[in-house]
Ligand SMILES: Cc1cc2nc3c(=O)[nH]c(=O)nc-3n(C[C@H](O)[C@H](O)[C@H](O)COP(=O)(O)OP(=O)(O)OC[C@H]3O[C@@H](n4cnc5c(N)ncnc54)[C@H](O)[C@@H]3O)c2cc1C
Ligand code: SF4
């Protein structure tokens with residue numbers, strides 16, 4: 036090295052200076068170009084569930100974006116305060132829908148969380164749990180199955196009943212979390228991987244079905260129903276083997292390397308054959324699958340190898356545009372199967388990652404309205420989060436439960452006999468809510484109602500075939 | 504002193520309702536404007552009694568108090584210019600009483616504008632002032648800024664919808680003014696306090712008038728190949744004595760920006776559109792819509808579309824109400840003015856704005872409440888170029904000067920705050936300003952409430968404001984855009 040420093044431009048000097056001040060480290064961080072889109076107009080405030088609860092600017096979208104900017108400007112550290120407010124964000128993205136300025140908040144908060152994951156030392160237990168869940172459990176179907184079998188044993192052996200009767204959950208203040216524990220299926224979905232299900236009638240499309248991770252041990256019936264409904268509407272459904280968790284939970288938690296690894300595997304599995312669409316019944320997964328392009332856009336060439344990046348980005352550009360939420364896909368294709376009459380009054384709860392993440396409001400409603408006899412009533416604030424928000428109901432249980440309580444109030448006020456939604460996570464949360472608040476409402480996925488109206492072993496209420 | 508102040512406030516409100524850590528203060532140094540100023544603490548009163556005690560504490564410690572609603576203000580009104588306590592009314596957000604029969608409601612100041620309308624919609628009523636920020640801004644903020652909106656034309660501004668208020672004065676006195684009817688006997692004190700930008704009192708409760716939702720609404724979109732055609736239409740509609748419920752203009756440049764995002768169906772190749780709404784009883788509304796259509800055609804509208812249903816109507820309004828955000832997508836750095844002119848002067852003013860823009864090398868977008876002559880010219884510039892920024896500011900000032908020459912004013916609806924205080928002398932004589940000071944001093948003699956606002960403090964005209972440099976990555980240093988209606 037020569038002693039004379041190479042001349043640098045003013046701009047370079049500025050940048051160098053900036054990077055030494057910024058509380059963010061290089062790669063995967065909220066970018067000036069993105070956060071400066073926020074013109075701090077405040078129009079998002081009243082749309083944000085956490086702001087509506089506490090009315091603290093720090094827990095508003097505008098405040099969270101400002102905190103990212105402040106860290107980047109070296110005026111705030113990635114410390115306890117920053118982490119608290121970013122942790123409390125539901126990542127429901129209602130602020131994106133409200134924002135006139137096109138701020139991509141979901142992207143910003145994921146990147147902020149990536150910085151937290153890298154630069155903030157959480158308490159040991161929290162670190163251990165996160166590590167286990169995001170790095171070991173979710174990416175590995177065998178571990179998921181093994182754990183599910185254990186939980187199933189607990190649920191079926193009478194142990195759960197015993198524990199509940201003992202009042203232990205209540206004593207530990209855990210009765211709400213206990214209510215959230217999904218019932219593990221007797222039959223796991225894994226056995227369908229690699230199979231193809233033929234179209235009923237004339238084939239109108241050939242689609243690949245994305246099955247999810249935890250859904251494969253808790254929502255087998257929903258997954259089966261989804262395949263049936265697609266078949267009934269003229270779709271050949273392929274369930275590619277070698278598919279994995281979509282990576283949403285990891286990405287939301289800022290564990291981007293795991294999310295990318297999962298994305299790579301999924302792209303490989305789903306790009307192996309040509310499909311008209313990749314279909315999912317989970318709004319949360321769909322939103323992430325559609326954003327694989329984003330996941331690789333931000334990857335740091337220095338860290339993961341530049342040539343691989345180019346390939347990943349190219350694959351994502353091919354894969355993501357094919358992804359469809361099942362409601363979006365069916366509404367677009369048009370229902371071709373006859374539907375039986377279903378006498379029922381239902382209300383639809385928008386799944387955040389369908390409405391705010393994928394901007395799909397009408398498709399699920401259109402499908403519900405297509406069912407003869409079914410009455411769809413809107414509840415107030417259907418577009419507000421129920422508090423499920425991925426793992427939020429486990430990590431921030433109190434807040435989640437406050438949101439759930441309000442949701443149940445609105446859902447009851449609709450006087451519908453069932454709440455319908457479009458995401459497994461929301462279903463679990465809403466079911467817990469109907470139990471905790473004893474609202475006597477059932478909870479369904481849109482697909483389940485369609486499946487009932489289609490399938491021959493229709494339960495009681497449905498009468499004769501609806502006239503076309 | 505600061506320490507004791509915080510302790511006193513925490514003692515009064517509990518720690519849950521007081522913010523004083525440095526990292527929290529950073530989040531109350533901004534609002535919807537380009538201004539920045541940091542408070543010493545933020546408090547969240549739960550009721551009027553809390554507010555009284557807060558004022559007493561502030562008096563004891565001799566620190567300023569600044570009220571805050573949602574912080575969507577565009578003139579720095581809710582910022583603690585000289586430090587002190589920010590009183591956030593966000594947690595005082597209960598609707599206390601809804602009286603459907605007499606069409607009025609009593610609300611706490613933190614109630615969000617559109618939440619009130621939603622709460623009474625089932626009875627066919629709404630709160631008529633509809634600033635474009637209505638989904639977020641609070642009624643307390645509306646009262647303090649005397650907010651208006653697109654429907655101001657027919658329904659008036661906030662002051663026309665406030666019947667009574669409960670206020671806390673700077674000596675800690677809790678008083679009620681006005682009543683439950685629009686014309687209370689004695690001085691019209693409500694008229695004095697509405698629009699006082701938090702410099703005379705803190706508002707702790709408001710009795711508002713609710714307005715019946717019209718039986719019929721007709722929304723028209725008139726499309727022009729010449730801007731002059733649009734402005735002449737506005738003049739003639741007025742001349743014919745028709746008062747539309749709203750009359751908004753977007754020029755070609757702006758509507759292209761909006762269309763790219765909202766897909767409201769604005770024609771991309773036109774020079775301007777007018778969004779006109781008439782409402783009322785069915786026959787009258789239809790008659791007016793027909794007349795307006797005729798006037799539009801007469802002035803060269805190439806097409807006049809009628810929104811077929813509520814969905815189409817909402818879409819057109821979504822385009823209008825989100826227009827500034829849409830411009831923000833093009834560039835985070837733009838400068839918006841909020842001038843007012845007599846609407847008969849619209850055609851020549853627009854031509855002059857165009858001329859001023861060309862002379863200074865800017866393309867200026869125009870979007871405004873045409874019906875009441877409230878202009879929002881938008882100047883896009885590159886903030887990294889200091890010279891250009893200077894030029895943008897002087898261009899904006901030239902426009903405002905022209906508005907005043909035309910018999911107009913420096914702000915239509917966004918308030919003076921700390922953004923436009925320097926322009927006040929352009930509009931008012933020293934005697935005018937002295938009279939206003941007398942009013943302020945009668946209620947707020949020591950500058951306890953919101954000091955450093957409205958009245959010019961002597962900083963020079965055309966001051967350049969540049970936010971601290973973005974300290975990462977890119978080189979630019981744009982002050983992020985002020986964004987009105
Ligand atoms: C995108 C956008 C569009 C807008 N469109 C319009 C428009 O069409 N028309 C329009 O008129 N304005 C508009 N505004 C400006 C702004 O929304 C209004 O001025 C609104 O009334 C401010 O309400 P707020 O609750 O945000 O008040 P804040 O910004 O918090 O405060 C505004 C002022 O009121 C004072 N204040 C607030 N509450 C109280 C109280 N309880 N007691 C005493 N003082 C109080 C504050 O001290 C401050 O001076 C717009 C703003 C944005 C960002
Ligand atoms: S994602 Fe949801 S919780 Fe998070 S800031 Fe946006 S609106 Fe609020």
Ligand code: SF4
Pocket residue numbers: 072073074075076077078079080096097100130133134135136137138
């Ligand atoms: S609405 Fe958008 S631009 Fe406005 S404050 Fe929220 S995120 Fe920022």
